[in-house]
Amino acid sequence: MMSMKGWLTRLSTGVGLALTTIAAQAYTETSGGYNMPVGVTEVSREVHGLHMAVFWVCVVIGIIVFGLMTYSIIKHRRSNNPKPADFHESTTVEIIWTVIPFVVLISLAVPAAGTLIKMEDTRNADMSIKVTGYQWKWHYDYLGEDVGFFSTLAEDSNQARQLGSGVDVTQVPNYLVEVDNPLVIPVGKKVRFLVTSNDVIHAWWVPEFAVKKDAIPGYVNEIWTKVEQPGVYRGVCAELCGRDHGFMPIVVKAVPEAEFTAWLEAKKNGTEVAAAETVVTDAAVDAAPTEVAAPAEAAVEVAAAEAEAAPAEMSKDELVAKGEGVFKANCAACHQANGQGLPPSFPSLVGSAVVGGPAAAQIAQVLNGKNLMPPFKQLSDTDIAAVITYTRNSWGNDSGVVQPDAVAAAR
Ligand code: HEC
Ligand SMILES: [Cu+2]
Structure with a gap:
C-alpha cells in the first residue's frame, strides 16, 4: 500500500500540472480568456x-x-x-x-x-540569442556579446508553490509567470532565437509573439520575432519536461533600443543596475546610456575577477548566506526549503550521510548529478561551494566549509 507521503507527492505533482494550465490561461486574458491573443508582432x-x-x-x-x-x-x-426511396449513387x-x-x-x-x-525565414536578423532549456529553467546567451544568464522562477512564486507554504497564491503578483532575470530585447529589431536544450525536450513559448519552438537536446531550432511595442510578455515551457515543467516560465521585456543598449553594456560590465526593471519613460531612456557609461570601466575588473577562476577564500558566514539563496533557487524544489526533501524520491539532507561525509563526494554529486538529481555544473564554483557549505551547516548539520577552489579542482 502506498504511504500517505507518497500520495501527497503524487497529489502535489498533479496540482503542479493543473497550475500550469491555469498559468497558461492567465495570459490569454487579453482576449477575454477564451481565444488566443492577437499579439504584438x-x-x-x-x-x-x-x-x-x-x-x-x-x-x-x-x-x-x-x-x-x-x-x-x-x-x-x-x-x-x-415507403423509403431506393436510389443509388x-x-x-x-x-x-x-x-x-x-x-x-x-x-x-x-x-x-x-x-x-x-x-x-530567420535571414537578416539584427541579433541572435541562444535559448537553452534546462530542468527547470532557461538560459539566454546574447551571441557575440559575451552576455549570458539563467532565468529561473521568481523567488516569491517559488516559495508560495511549495507544499504547505501557507501562502495565498492569489496574492502573489504574476504567480508562476515571473522570473528573476527576464530576457531583454529591443523593439523594432529582428531577433533570431536559436533554441536548444541541455537535458530533455522543452519548448520556448511566448503567445504574444506567436513564437513556440521545441528545445531539443543536440538540435538547434530557429525562430524569430520583431516586437513592435515595448512591454513585458510572458510565456511558459510548452513541452512536458518533468516534475517542475510548470515552474519554468518565460518573461521577455521588450524595450526601446537605447535602453536595450544601455542594459546590455551594464550586463557586460557587471554593473547591471535596474536599467530594464520597468518599461521606462522617454526621459529615463535618454538618461540611461550616459548614466551607465561612466562607472562601467571601473567595474569591469571587479566583474572579471568575480567571473574568472575561483576567487579567494570566503568566510563560512559569507558562503552560508550566499548558499541559502542558491539553495532556494535550485534545490528547494526537490529537497524543500527545510532540507527534509520529499522521501522516498527526494532524500532529506538533514543528517544525510553524504552531507555529513567527505566533501569530495558531495561536490561530485552536485556537479554531476545522480539518478533523479540533475547535474548543476552550470552554476559557478562560488555558487556550488556556497550551496554545499549551506547544506553542511543548516538544519542541525555541522560538517565544515567547502571553498570555491575545491569545486574548481573537482570539475
Ligand atoms: C530534481 C530534483 C533535485 C534537485 C533540484 C536537487 N536534488 Fe539533490 N537529490 C535528488 C535526488 C533524487 C537525490 C538522490 C540521488 C540518489 O542517491 O539516487 C538527491 C541527493 C542529494 C544529496 C545526497 C543526499 C543523500 O543523503 O543521499 C545531496 C547532498 C544533494 N542531493 C544536494 C543537492 C543540492 C545542493 C542541490 C541544489 C544545487 C540539489 N541537491 C538539487 C534530487 C534533486
Ligand atoms: Cu521545460
Whole structure:
C-alpha cells in the first residue's frame, strides 16, 4: 500500500500540472480568456487572422452540415414517408462534395503557407540569442556579446508553490509567470532565437509573439520575432519536461533600443543596475546610456575577477548566506526549503550521510548529478561551494566549509 507521503507527492505533482494550465490561461486574458491573443508582432497578427478565418470556415461548414442533417431527418422521417426511396449513387453529388472541400482546403492552405514561410525565414536578423532549456529553467546567451544568464522562477512564486507554504497564491503578483532575470530585447529589431536544450525536450513559448519552438537536446531550432511595442510578455515551457515543467516560465521585456543598449553594456560590465526593471519613460531612456557609461570601466575588473577562476577564500558566514539563496533557487524544489526533501524520491539532507561525509563526494554529486538529481555544473564554483557549505551547516548539520577552489579542482 502506498504511504500517505507518497500520495501527497503524487497529489502535489498533479496540482503542479493543473497550475500550469491555469498559468497558461492567465495570459490569454487579453482576449477575454477564451481565444488566443492577437499579439504584438506582424506574424502574431497573421497567425491570429488565420486562426479566426479557419474558425469561421468551420462554423459555416458546421452550420451547413448539421442544418442539412437536421432538415433531412425531420423532412424524410418514417412517419411522413412510410415507403423509403431506393436510389443509388449520384455522380453530380459526389463531384460536388469532393470539389467543395478541395477548394476550401486550398483557399486555407495558400495564406497559411505564406505565414509559415515568413515564420521560418530567420535571414537578416539584427541579433541572435541562444535559448537553452534546462530542468527547470532557461538560459539566454546574447551571441557575440559575451552576455549570458539563467532565468529561473521568481523567488516569491517559488516559495508560495511549495507544499504547505501557507501562502495565498492569489496574492502573489504574476504567480508562476515571473522570473528573476527576464530576457531583454529591443523593439523594432529582428531577433533570431536559436533554441536548444541541455537535458530533455522543452519548448520556448511566448503567445504574444506567436513564437513556440521545441528545445531539443543536440538540435538547434530557429525562430524569430520583431516586437513592435515595448512591454513585458510572458510565456511558459510548452513541452512536458518533468516534475517542475510548470515552474519554468518565460518573461521577455521588450524595450526601446537605447535602453536595450544601455542594459546590455551594464550586463557586460557587471554593473547591471535596474536599467530594464520597468518599461521606462522617454526621459529615463535618454538618461540611461550616459548614466551607465561612466562607472562601467571601473567595474569591469571587479566583474572579471568575480567571473574568472575561483576567487579567494570566503568566510563560512559569507558562503552560508550566499548558499541559502542558491539553495532556494535550485534545490528547494526537490529537497524543500527545510532540507527534509520529499522521501522516498527526494532524500532529506538533514543528517544525510553524504552531507555529513567527505566533501569530495558531495561536490561530485552536485556537479554531476545522480539518478533523479540533475547535474548543476552550470552554476559557478562560488555558487556550488556556497550551496554545499549551506547544506553542511543548516538544519542541525555541522560538517565544515567547502571553498570555491575545491569545486574548481573537482570539475
Ligand atoms: C530534481 C530534483 C533535485 C534537485 C533540484 C536537487 N536534488 Fe539533490 N537529490 C535528488 C535526488 C533524487 C537525490 C538522490 C540521488 C540518489 O542517491 O539516487 C538527491 C541527493 C542529494 C544529496 C545526497 C543526499 C543523500 O543523503 O543521499 C545531496 C547532498 C544533494 N542531493 C544536494 C543537492 C543540492 C545542493 C542541490 C541544489 C544545487 C540539489 N541537491 C538539487 C534530487 C534533486
Ligand atoms: Cu521545460
